[in-house]
Amino acid sequence: MPTAKQRLTLAAAAIATAALALAAASQAALAQPRTDLVVGMALEPPHLDPSAGAAGAIKEVTYANLFEPLLRVDADGRLVPGLAERWSVSEDGLTYRFSLRPNAKFHDGTTADSADVKFTLDRARAAESVNAQKAYFAPIAQVETPDPQTAVVTLSRPDGLFLFHMASGDAAIVAPESAATNKQKPVGTGPFKFDRWVAGDRVVLVRNPDYDGAKPKIDRVTFRFISDPAAQVAALKAGDIDAFTLFSTYEALPEFRNDPNFTVMVGSTEGETLLSTNNARKPFDDVRVRRAMAHAIDRQTLIEGVLYGNGVAIGSHFPPHREGYVDLTGLYPYDPARAKALLAEAGYPNGFDTTLRLPPPPYARRGGELVAAMLAEVGIRAKIEPVEWAAWLEKTFKGKDYDLTMIAHTEPLDIDIYARPDYYFNYRSERFNALNDELNRTQDPAKRNALYGEEQRLLAEDAVNGFLFMLPSVTVQKANLSGMWVNRPVQANDVTGVSWK
Amino acid sequence: MKRRLPLSLHLGAGLTLLLVAMALLSLLWTPYPAEQVRVIARLKPPTAAHWLGTDHFGRDVLSMIMVGARNSLAVGAAAVGLGLLGGVPLGLLAAALGRWGDEAVARLGDLVFAFPAVLTAILLTAALGAGAINVVVALALFNAAVLARVARGAALAVWRRPFVGAALALGRGPLSVTLVHVLPNIAGIVVVQATILFAVAIVNEAALSYLGLGIQPPSPSWGKMLGDAQTHLFTAPLQAVFPGIAIALCVMGLTMLGDGLRDWLDPRHRSSGIL
Numbered sequence: 001m002p003t004a005k006q007r008l009t010l011a012a013a014a015i016a017t018a019a020l021a022l023a024a025a026s027q028a029a030l031a032q033p034r035t036d037l038v039v040g041m042a043l044e045p046p047h048l049d050p051s052a053g054a055a056g057a058i059k060e061v062t063y064a065n066l067f068e069p070l071l072r073v074d075a076d077g078r079l080v081p082g083l084a085e086r087w088s089v090s091e092d093g094l095t096y097r098f099s100l101r102p103n104a105k106f107h108d109g110t111t112a113d114s115a116d117v118k119f120t121l122d123r124a125r126a127a128e129s130v131n132a133q134k135a136y137f138a139p140i141a142q143v144e145t146p147d148p149q150t151a152v153v154t155l156s157r158p159d160g161l162f163l164f165h166m167a168s169g170d171a172a173i174v175a176p177e178s179a180a181t182n183k184q185k186p187v188g189t190g191p192f193k194f195d196r197w198v199a200g201d202r203v204v205l206v207r208n209p210d211y212d213g214a215k216p217k218i219d220r221v222t223f224r225f226i227s228d229p230a231a232q233v234a235a236l237k238a239g240d241i242d243a244f245t246l247f248s249t250y251e252a253l254p255e256f257r258n259d260p261n262f263t264v265m266v267g268s269t270e271g272e273t274l275l276s277t278n279n280a281r282k283p284f285d286d287v288r289v290r291r292a293m294a295h296a297i298d299r300q301t302l303i304e305g306v307l308y309g310n311g312v313a314i315g316s317h318f319p320p321h322r323e324g325y326v327d328l329t330g331l332y333p334y335d336p337a338r339a340k341a342l343l344a345e346a347g348y349p350n351g352f353d354t355t356l357r358l359p360p361p362p363y364a365r366r367g368g369e370l371v372a373a374m375l376a377e378v379g380i381r382a383k384i385e386p387v388e389w390a391a392w393l394e395k396t397f398k399g400k401d402y403d404l405t406m407i408a409h410t411e412p413l414d415i416d417i418y419a420r421p422d423y424y425f426n427y428r429s430e431r432f433n434a435l436n437d438e439l440n441r442t443q444d445p446a447k448r449n450a451l452y453g454e455e456q457r458l459l460a461e462d463a464v465n466g467f468l469f470m471l472p473s474v475t476v477q478k479a480n481l482s483g484m485w486v487n488r489p490v491q492a493n494d495v496t497g498v499s500w501k
Numbered sequence: 502m503k504r505r506l507p508l509s510l511h512l513g514a515g516l517t518l519l520l521v522a523m524a525l526l527s528l529l530w531t532p533y534p535a536e537q538v539r540v541i542a543r544l545k546p547p548t549a550a551h552w553l554g555t556d557h558f559g560r561d562v563l564s565m566i567m568v569g570a571r572n573s574l575a576v577g578a579a580a581v582g583l584g585l586l587g588g589v590p591l592g593l594l595a596a597a598l599g600r601w602g603d604e605a606v607a608r609l610g611d612l613v614f615a616f617p618a619v620l621t622a623i624l625l626t627a628a629l630g631a632g633a634i635n636v637v638v639a640l641a642l643f644n645a646a647v648l649a650r651v652a653r654g655a656a657l658a659v660w661r662r663p664f665v666g667a668a669l670a671l672g673r674g675p676l677s678v679t680l681v682h683v684l685p686n687i688a689g690i691v692v693v694q695a696t697i698l699f700a701v702a703i704v705n706e707a708a709l710s711y712l713g714l715g716i717q718p719p720s721p722s723w724g725k726m727l728g729d730a731q732t733h734l735f736t737a738p739l740q741a742v743f744p745g746i747a748i749a750l751c752v753m754g755l756t757m758l759g760d761g762l763r764d765w766l767d768p769r770h771r772s773s774g775i776l
Contacts, residue, residue: 251733301538301540305538305540365713370540376536384719385631385632385717388627
């Protein structure tokens with residue numbers, strides 16, 4: 001029997017050994033890179049079916065991670081293989097042949113073949129389709145499936161953007177077996193599959209072990225939804241979030257830039273931020289009034305005041321980082337005196353009263369306040385009317401009942417919205433429509449870019465909307481994380497290439 | 502009989518007068534136009550040029566607080582004024598009618614009380630749109646209910662007093678009794694309650710403007726200034742301090758004024774310190 005003293009020594013030794021072991025274990029844990037990822041987003045998706053909803057948050061969770069379109073857009077905006085590993089276009093631009101990955105499977109184990117492609121495309125272009133971008137599928141005349149690995153799509157008219165549209169989240173390939181339940185329990189072909197959704201808090205995806213392509217390094221990704229700006233900053237600082245995408249509390253960026261634990265990436269989005277103007281309503285039906293507003297807005301001040309300098313000014317509806325861009329920011333230099341003169345010429349020497357309706361995002365609420373102050377300088381008294389998203393969509397976007405509003409148009413290459421007769425700008429231009437038709441018929445990149453240039457110039461000359469700035473893609477992330485997208489060529493949080501250093 | 506004015510009345514009246522004077526002065530003069538934006542000079546601490554510094558758009562904080570005082574007091578005054586106009590006659594009517602009339606007014610009050618004033622205001626602004634007018638309507642509704650209840654209680658007590666019986670015996674009608682005997686006797690209590698409600702209305706307006714539902718920009722409001730300051734708390738904490746102090750002083754002034762008035766008008770409450 002050991003004495004009491006011996007027992008004490010033994011116990012002490014045991015504790016010391018345990019402590020050492022624990023220390024060694026935690027060292028090992030530190031050396032082992034993490035394999036999970038927590039991504040912060042401001043908005044929660046209403047559901048998780050990208051083929052049936054316009055909310056950007058749906059695609060930000062599912063695009064490339066859970067669902068795959070035929071083609072994908074990569075971090076640099078290039079078209080890369082998605083569910084289709086190869087594709088070809090006929091001379092006349094009417095027939096597209098897609099060869100699918102031979103071993104592709106949906107998460108429920110069913111095969112992903114050309115029948116699913118046909119189902120998806122036919123569903124999206126059907127009369128009762130609820131696809132948010134039905135126009136993307138409108139040119140399709142028929143979809144044929146000569147064999148399980150091949151889908152042949154025939155168009156009724158050439159569409160220069162068809163491949164681009166087939167790479168959008170709206171064209172995610174879904175299966176007939178699961179299409180009806182994708183909103184709550186999404187089943188795709190991507191490298192991650194759905195795990196769970198805690199409403200109001202987060203969506204969890206886990207790595208798909210049966211994925212037939214390159215496997216992601218992360219085995220589990222959690223998307224957390226935090227709308228309050230102060231809470232976003234707090235969650236990042238507490239380490240609860242590994243990367244916050246589309247971060248819009250720009251005033252907090254200097255803090256994160258000065259902190260070696262964080263990396264701040266500022267890239268581009270496709271979001272042209274506009275002072276959308278009801279071109280059919282008096283006095284905005286007079287181009288002189290619209291030009292006066294263009295002269296009254298100081299874009300640099302706006303970018304500084306709203307984005308704290310993290311943005312690029314635009315002079316028309318086209319992003320500066322894309323080919324075909326024409327710099328028209330100098331067309332209406334900031335000149336309040338000139339604005340007043342134009343207003344007087346149009347018959348409003350004392351300005352006029354109007355309403356500026358603002359949806360919830362900070363760029364709109366803050367930017368709207370600044371724009372109203374700038375308009376007031378030249379005599380345009382804009383009453384600010386803040387509204388929620390549902391009300392904005394209903395009254396402004398669908399109802400077209402508004403004077404002015406402020407909104408970022410985030411769909412890529414969407415200049416064709418000015419040719420849509422029922423769009424909420426109420427802009428009608430025979431010349432623009434003719435240019436747009438020609439663009440649709442044109443395949444040659446150089447000619448297409450020239451046409452894009454003409455369209456931009458026309459929109460700027462007509463001063464259809466107030467063209468303000470490009471919304472930046474700001475990501476605040478932990479310094480030892482790599483592979484998050486800097487730019488945002490499509491609405492996506494593609495985490496398939498993310499890893500810890 | 503001459504009574505000594507309570508200290509809280511002095512302090513409260515002093516603070517309130519100061520704010521009213523500041524609000525009135527803002528009609529004639531502010532250091533800078535309160536809506537003048539100068540982004541380049543944003544988030545500056547207090548300097549000789551800007552006594553309370555500038556906000557995130559480079560607007561002069563002192564000017565904004567002055568105009569904000571005007572807006573807060575205007576909303577408060579309108580909410581309480583409308584509340585008085587609606588609530589006091591209802592309370593008097595309830596007391597005069599008795600029985601089912603009394604019951605009806607009391608239940609109507611319960612209905613309003615079932616929802617806190619801020620919640621009613623949020624519901625109303627959600628349905629009709631954000632803005633000062635809708636905030637005033639919502640707060641006035643709440644105030645009317647409170648004042649009707651207070652007026653009814655006080656009026657019932659007056660109705661039981663002998664001189665009312667005497668007036669009735671002399672052939673005075675209920676309307677005449679209400680106007681000649683009841684109203685003057687409840688006026689003090691109603692004024693005290695109205696002053697307290699004024700303070701509550703200002704806090705509620707600030708809360709709603711903080712949420713973006715109240716007074717709309719470019720017109721400054723203390724609540725909105727607080728809301729805008731929130732994301733700058735780490736970098737420019739003073740942004741939240743000045744509008745916060747303004748709200749606190751205003752509410753303190755009005756509450757002390759109401760307290761003092763009550764003590765002054767009703768010596769029995771002098772030492773109790775409760776409402």
